[in-house]
Amino acid sequence: MRKILCTLLLGFIMIPAYAHQHIRPGLWEVTTRSDLLALVPHIPAEHMQQLSELARRYGLKLPKIENGAATSHICITETMANEEAPGYFFEQRSGCTVQNATRMGNRYRLELICNNQHxxxxxxxxxxxxxxxxxxxxxxFDSTVSGTPVHASAQTAARWIGERCTTTKSLL
Structure with missing residues (x-):
């Protein structure tokens, strides 16, 4: 009984220390899934070209989209890795601003505000x-696109690939 109690106590002590570790700098693969992305195969080629042009104006390249998921590679610098909440995944890539980014232990939360011509x-x-x-x-996310209300939800999973960012530019 004493051994179990000591193990549990040690676990409770170690969890907060582990939970607040920062992510590793380097190359990351980010996969985002959503119902809207599942519609991409139904978008005519000329409209996809327009979307690609719009993304280029923001300095972005559309990620590979297959089976309702978009996969991209992102270079995370040391400075970015040391931030409390990963606002850089949203702010630089979407034309939106991040507000009220918070982190408690291993969980983060942030608000996105978008107000541009599109x-x-x-x-x-x-x-x-x-x-x-x-x-x-x-x-x-709730938005208005060309006067039409749109609600979107997405799930994201990201994994560190390696220390060297040879295939992509940093977001900053």
């Missing part, structure tokens, strides 16, 4: 750092 909206993103090389999250 769409307006707001939402929340929250997730869990599983360990320094993996995290998962979800996003809920």
């Amino acid at each position: 769409f307006q909206g707001n939402g929340t993103a929250e997730g869990t750092f599983i360990n320094p090389e993996n995290f998962t999250g979800s996003t809920e």
